[in-house]
Amino acid sequence: MKYIGLSHPLHIGMLTIQSLSFEYDLYNCFEFPDLQVSEGQNLLVLGESGIGKTTFLHLIAGLLKPKTGKIFIGDTDITRLDGKQLDAFRGSTIGIVFQRPHFIHSLTLGENLSIIRCVGKKQPDTQKIKDVLEGLGILSKINIRPHLLSQGEQQRASIAMAVINEPKFILADEPTSALDDKNCIKVIELLKAQTQRNNASLIIITHDQRLKSEFSHSIVLSAKNLTSVING
Amino acid sequence: MNIFHLSIKNIVSKPLSTGLSLILLSLGVALISLMLHIDRHLQAQMSTNIRGIDMVVGAKGSPLQLILSAVFQVDVPTGNIRLSEARTLQKNRLVEYGIPLSYGDSYESFRIVGTTDKYPEIYTMEMAEGRLWASSLEVSIGAAVAEKTGLKVGDTFLGSHGLSEGGHVHEDQYYVVKGIFHPSGSVIDQLILTGLESVWDIHDNHSNHQSEESHQEEHTDGDRMEEDHAHDSEEANSKSAYSDDHEGHSHDAPREEGREITAMLVKFRSPLGMVQLPRMINEKTNMQAALPNYELLKLFSLMGIATTTLNMVAFTVILVSGISVFISLYLSLKGRTFEMALLRTYGASRQQLLGMVFQEGVLVAFSGFVLGLLLSRAGLGVISVLLKSDYRYEFSDMALLKDEGYLLLITLSIGFLAALIPAITVFKIDLSKSLSDA
Incomplete structure (x- = not known):
């Protein structure tokens, strides 16, 4: 429990989603299954392309406002947060690994991590940055601009970006779609390892069926976005 | 970061x-x-240098040139005027004071200006070292002159003819530095000041070299000058006439006959002078009157x-x-x-x-x-x-x-x-x- 700053005697899970729905317009509405993820638990969210996976992830990350429903992280309903509060909450609680790695172009890898700590309101901590890079095997690249790294190194660098602020949640959006089988497994292992190191929960949203065997918990977003199957 | x-x-x-x-x-x-x-x-x-000067009187020509040369010492003079005419003007009741200036020589391109002790006074100059000039061929120099030329009190130097370097050197006529002024930011910092008589003495001796002088045409009576020069050996006499008092000069009028100066700086006693004198001078005399304020205003507007x-x-x-x-x-x-x-x-x-x-x-x-x-x-x-x-x-x-x-x-x-x-x-x-x- 020591990592749950927002812990509350009544809270039932790290992430709780209730009757969540979202609409871009009349013809593009999504309804998402209720779910609950407890502390340290990993979750795989599978779904076909265009089914609203990224929308789902953005809702959980507070990047989009849902039409209806509640999203509790700890005991904070992030749908009720606004502006600065939401930005700050997101920065301290959630780390996102994007489908394709992106960085601040004008900064080196180390500086990228440092500015993320800064905007996430964390104390500057060079040692922490080195530790994270060390764990991902890219410490030697600390003074190189990330866009000059190889594909694989960039992938690891983006994991470093996601975990540098010690988030309680790591959300990964199709982290493996562009990778071959060997690297796919590698990245998943890395993500899991980093998540464990941070005592966090990992939620991967993907259409990549290869990952199914890697996770004990998974849900499938179906075509109607109405039904959900929870395995195990 | x-x-x-x-x-x-x-x-x-x-x-x-x-x-x-x-x-x-x-x-x-x-x-x-x-x-x-x-x-x-x-x-x-400009404003430092024209304070205390309401009008400049000099030879006919461009009024701006007259101002630039007599007040700021940057242009060549328009020519010479007769000292006697200038003295008459000095006595006008509308004139508070008139400061005669006589220049045309230089030392290392610093101008040597013959004048009275009223000239440093209007710029409230103070001596840093030594004293004002007292007799012929004694000079007091501005701060910039002292700095650039390295002249010190007691040093001697030869003036050269003309306002730029390379003119004819007045040999055997050594100036003696008697004093150095404090820096003031005014034109005097750049000048070597001496008595009027020094300038006359030097040019009397060298009147045969005056062919290249810019105001040569004004010298209608070169003979008279030579003659004067013969009587001119006792410098002290002539000195007393100009350096002590403006009122005193009338007694020496005969000696001043034919003497020339380059320009005179005039301060009016009342604003009435501004109205009457320039017109009077420009119309009734061979001299020209220029008003620094007016000319500078014209210059600035351009x-x-x-x-x-x-x-x-x-x-x-x-x-x-x-x-x-x-x-x-x-x-x-x-x-x-x-x-x-x-x-x-x-x-x-x-x-x-x-x-x-x-x-x-x-x-x-x-x-x-x-x-x-x-x-x-x-x-x-x-x-x-x-x-x-x-x-x-x-x-x-x-x-x-x-x-x-x-x-x-x-x-x-x-x-x-x-x-x-x-x-x-x-x-x-x-x-x-x-x-x-x-």
């Missing part, structure tokens, strides 16, 4: 567009600051057209540089939408990103301003060197001007405005959309 560092890194990471903006900005700022300095310096120089034009050009350059900052920020932000979204997802607030964009604009503007100031100081240095050799005026004062403070404000607001539209785009950024589009 914080947002401020990030702005700097962002600016530095695009050296070409930042460089262009900086060059334009600094050029504009440098031009304006240079104009401000030159303008202020000229105004200050210069004003040039400075206004230059200022407009400079402001245009600054505006263009503002546009360049805008384009550079806008384009780079277009490419950085994802970066902005990324920072937001990691906890940066809208306000922080907004601050960053403004910082980038204002930082470029500020650096441009500082560069511009450095550039203008370098320009002032060059002008100072050029002017020192041509006009012997210095632009040594490079302190910040109040107007440069306004210039800073203008520059910063241009940087701010240039960042405004890019900042609005950042503020309105749609996180989800930017992240999934990338």
